[in-house]
Structure formats: structure tokens, C-alpha cells
Amino acid sequence: MNQDERLSILKDILLTDEREYAKKVEEKLKIVEDIVNKQNELSERVNPIIDEKLNDFVVEIPKTLGPTITETLKSEIRNSQDAVVEALFPIIGKMIKKYIQQEMQILSEQINSKVNSTFSFESLKRKFKSKRSGVSEADLILQELAQPILEQIMVIEKGSGIIISEYSKTQSIDQDMVSGMLTAIKSFAEDAFEKENQELSYIEYDNFHIHLQNFSSYYIAVIISGPYNVMYKSKLEDKLLDFAKNYINEYDIKDTKSFTKKLEQYFKNNVL
Amino acid sequence: MKISKKIVLLGHFGVGKSSLIRRFVENTFSEDYKVTIGVHIFKKNVSIPEKGTDVSLVLWDLEGNDDISNTRLSYLIGTHAFIYVYDVSRPATYKNLESELEFLKEKQKNTPITVVGNKEDLVTKTYLKQNVDDFGSLTDLYVSAKTGHKVDFLFSKLAEALI
Ligand SMILES: Nc1nc2c(ncn2[C@@H]2O[C@H](COP(=O)(O)OP(=O)(O)OP(=O)(O)O)[C@@H](O)[C@H]2O)c(=O)[nH]1
Ligand SMILES: [Mg+2]
Numbered sequence: 001m002n003q004d005e006r007l008s009i010l011k012d013i014l015l016t017d018e019r020e021y022a023k024k025v026e027e028k029l030k031i032v033e034d035i036v037n038k039q040n041e042l043s044e045r046v047n048p049i050i051d052e053k054l055n056d057f058v059v060e061i062p063k064t065l066g067p068t069i070t071e072t073l074k075s076e077i078r079n080s081q082d083a084v085v086e087a088l089f090p091i092i093g094k095m096i097k098k099y100i101q102q103e104m105q106i107l108s109e110q111i112n113s114k115v116n117s118t119f120s121f122e123s124l125k126r127k128f129k130s131k132r133s134g135v136s137e138a139d140l141i142l143q144e145l146a147q148p149i150l151e152q153i154m155v156i157e158k159g160s161g162i163i164i165s166e167y168s169k170t171q172s173i174d175q176d177m178v179s180g181m182l183t184a185i186k187s188f189a190e191d192a193f194e195k196e197n198q199e200l201s202y203i204e205y206d207n208f209h210i211h212l213q214n215f216s217s218y219y220i221a222v223i224i225s226g227p228y229n230v231m232y233k234s235k236l237e238d239k240l241l242d243f244a245k246n247y248i249n250e251y252d253i254k255d256t257k258s259f260t261k262k263l264e265q266y267f268k269n270n271v272l
Numbered sequence: 273m274k275i276s277k278k279i280v281l282l283g284h285f286g287v288g289k290s291s292l293i294r295r296f297v298e299n300t301f302s303e304d305y306k307v308t309i310g311v312h313i314f315k316k317n318v319s320i321p322e323k324g325t326d327v328s329l330v331l332w333d334l335e336g337n338d339d340i341s342n343t344r345l346s347y348l349i350g351t352h353a354f355i356y357v358y359d360v361s362r363p364a365t366y367k368n369l370e371s372e373l374e375f376l377k378e379k380q381k382n383t384p385i386t387v388v389g390n391k392e393d394l395v396t397k398t399y400l401k402q403n404v405d406d407f408g409s410l411t412d413l414y415v416s417a418k419t420g421h422k423v424d425f426l427f428s429k430l431a432e433a434l435i
Contacts, residue, residue, distance in 0.1 A: 048362055055285040055336075058307050159350025160278040161313075162330065176276055180313035180330050187346035188310065 148226040150236075151208070153267060154179055155259060157218050159187075164218055165259040167267055182221055186212065213240040218253060220244075243267075276328040277434045278350060282343065282376070283357035284365040285336035288390040291417035292357065293333050296427050301418050308335045311347060318431040327431045338364075340372040345379060352434055353384050355426070358407065360389040360400065360414065366407045373410065386430060392416040 130136060152168035154175060161183030163175055182203070189200045199219075203210040209228035213220045220240055224232075243266050252259040281289040290308050295301055297316045314331040332351075337343050348354075354376060358366040366389070376385055389407060392400075392414040400414060415422045 048364070052285065052338075052364065055305075055307065056338075059285070059309070059335075062309070157350060159346075160352070161350070162276045162278055174315065176315045176328055176330050177313050180278075180315075180332065184311045184313060184332070184347065187349070188344065191344050191346045 148209075148224050148228050148232050150222060150267070151225055152223040153263060154182075154221045154223075155218055155263065156183060156221060158214075159183070164253060165256055165263050167260070167263045179221070182210070182212070186219075211236055213237065213244075215244055239266075274326055274328055275435070276330055277352040277431070278330050278332065279353050279355060279430065280332040280334060280348060280351045281355045281357060282334055282340065283336060284338050284359070284362075287336065287357045287359040287362075287365050288417045289336065289355075289357050290333050292355075292388075292390060292415065292423060292426075293331050295417045295420055295423045297331070299420070301420075308333055310335055316427075318428055320428075320432050320435060322432070323435050325435065327435060329427065329431055339368075340375050348376075348380050351380060351383050353386065353430055354380070355430070356385055356387045357390050358387075359391050360403075360407075361391050361394040363406070369407055369410055384433070386412050386426065388412060388426060389414045390417060392421055393419050 152173075153166065154163060155165040156162070156179045157164055161180040163179045166175055185203065186200045190198065199212075199214045201212050201214065203212065207225055209224045211222040211224065211228075211233065213222070222236060222240070224236075243263075247262050247266060248259065252262065281293065283289055285307070286305055290306070290312070291301060293314050297314050312333040314333060315328060316331070317326055317328050319326050332347060334343065334347060356373060356376065358369060360366075369387070373385060373387065376383075387410050389400075389411050393416040400408070413422055413426055415426055417423060
């Protein structure tokens, strides 16, 4: 190999590399340029998609992952029951104790105030009753306190959830919203379980029991506080059915005034 | 005795259904997005001086759905008026407008539908004019929950029409 040849090979190597290198750099530059140019455009196009996907994601997560998480938790708890009981026992114990203490206190306060109001008509009645029946006065009071209390009756149009009529001793809640929500819950539950002709008939909310009596175009929601039991439920059902069957006609459903009047008359002296 | 009417708001995710209700009921607006799950119920009294009466609007704020046929049909029963909301700045929310409205009309035959394009503040008047073919002919009102543009107008006109 002579000098020239060597030089030419060297040149070749150097130049090719240089060219390729230059080409690569150029390509890279172009890509960068493209990215810079397109980024605005790109983000404009991609952002809504990402937003929408994110929305989907947020909505889907409870549906898809929710059950898995619940299941995992459940089986975890099942598998280590002893440990869970061990950990929770003192806390639950304390909670129950505290709750009972508080309830007992409230109860004794109520009893005291009842006994103290010796001159009230109620207590006079109770004294007579106690003498007559031989049941102690305190027991009679306890019985009175443990009665379910009918807080409110709402007659609600099915579907729309609009109130047809309403009766309550104390007005505190926004009926339109409550009746709307009850109807939405009812629709949801009935849809979700897809059993035909199966209608939601009971909801428990906080310290309230909500009894739902279904009729064809409307339903009656009765809100009860205190101990709600099967006996009370069946008495309530009887009353509602009797009321709907014997007092209410198709015109009342469209005439709020007349419906309300009948409702008041029927339930004013409710002895359930 | 007061009159109550059930109004149901429908449309895709994030078009501003809850925001419109919040603007109308509380006169507030928030930029952050809290997805509605299930349905929320709101209420507002509207007085209609011309008729010397009050109407109680019970507003059902449904969760968004990209396909109206996934809506829980029992929520639609007994509705006195629908408000169908789309987002003028997001074509995906109005590209099936016509068929979505058809679906609604078929499910609830005699219930009036008001179609509103929300987030009017995000686009120009020219843009709205240019897109007449897409949604213009079907739209009753352009509104903005953010600025409050035409929001009261929307609900009070609706209340009036229902009396
Ligand atoms: N610029 C602007 N943004 C709005 C307007 N209305 C709503 N937004 C925003 O859009 C997002 C979604 O609003 P929402 O009211 O939650 O939408 P939605 O239709 O209730 O959504 P879903 O409950 O998921 O169906 C929020 O971040 C709002 O701040 C508007 O008029 N203008
Ligand atoms: Mg919402």
C-alpha cells in the first residue's frame, strides 16, 4: 500500500463517518424540530383524549377494581380472622361500652324527667294504668320510650319522585329532595337487581327506618324512628293498605289537597 | 299548593351538567372536576311573576355517559323536561347529538328536550357560526356555567314553559 492509497482509505473512512454522522445529527435535529413544532398541535389533540380517558378511568375504577379490592380485603380478613379480632376487640369493646353508657344516661335522664313531671296529664294517666294493671310505673315509662315513632309520611308519584301529599308532625327536612332521592334509590335498586315485579320496600338510614309501600302509580314512604320491628311493620302495612283501599280514589292522586286532607285525618290519631 | 317539576340533565362526561346546576342553585363555579356517580338531586324555587305563581324545580343531575343508551332508563320516567348538555369545545360530546336526541325522544315520547351547548366562554362567536352544521340547528341555547351566561335564562324559561 502506497502513501496515496493509504490516504484515500483514511479519507474514505473519515469522510463516510463524517457524512453518516452528519446525516444522523441532521435526522435527530429534524425529529427535535418536528417535536417542537408539533408539540402544541399534539397536546391540543391529545389532551382531550387523555382527559376523556382519565374520566373513564375514574369512573371505571370503582367498577372494575372495586370488587377485586373488596374481595382481597375480605379474604385477607377471613384468613387472618384471629389477628383481626385480636386487633379490633379492644376498640369495639370500648365503643360498645361507651355507647351503652351514653344510651343508659339518656334513658335515665328521660325517665327522670318523665317521673318529675308528676303533674302532667300523661303521668296521671300512667299512674292510673299502673294501679290498674299492677305494672310498675317505671316499666310503663320504659315501654313508652321504646315505641317506634312515626315521623313522617310521604306519598310520592312513581318515576318522577314528585310529592303528591305529605304528613308530618315536625317539619324539618326538604321533602322534595328527600322524595327525589328515595325515588332515585328505589329506581336504582330495582333496576340493578333486574328482578321483575320486585320492588324495594325498606331502607335504613342513620337512625331512621323508611318503610316503602308500593301502589300502582304512587308509593308511600313512612319514616320511623325508634325500634322498628316485624310487628310494627305488619301493623303499619295493614294501616296503609286499608287507607289506600278504602279512602283513596283515583281523583285524590291528582288532587293534592284532598289527598292531604284524608292522609291527615287518617293518621292524626295514629294508634299503631 | 305548590307545583313541582322533575328536570333531568343528561350528556357526556364533563360537559358541565353539575356546574350548570351549581351555577343556577348556588351561583358558584369551580374549575375542578368532580365526577358525578349515580345521580344527585337538587332543588330550586323559581317564581314566575307573569303567572303569579312559584314552581319548584327538582333537578336530577345524572352521571355522564358517552353513550346515552347506557343511561339508567328508570331515572327518565316521569320527567317533565330534559336538558341535554354538550361541550362546544369538545366535538366528541356532540358528534352523535342527533341520534342521542332520537333515543331520548323514543324513550320518553312527550317530554320536551332543551339542547344546550355549554362552555360558550371557551370559543368565539365565529367558531359557533362555523359549526352550525354540526350542532347549530339542534341547539336551543349556548350557555356558560363559568361566566353564568344565560344560565338563569335557561332554567326560568323552562319553568315558565312547564306551567
Ligand atoms: N370553561 C368552562 N369550564 C366549564 C364550564 N362548565 C363546566 N366546566 C368545567 O368542566 C369540568 C366538568 O364539569 P362538571 O360540571 O363536573 O361536568 P359534568 O357534566 O357534571 O360531568 P359528569 O358528572 O362526569 O358527567 C369542570 O372542570 C368544570 O370546571 C364552562 O361553562 N366553562
Ligand atoms: Mg356531574
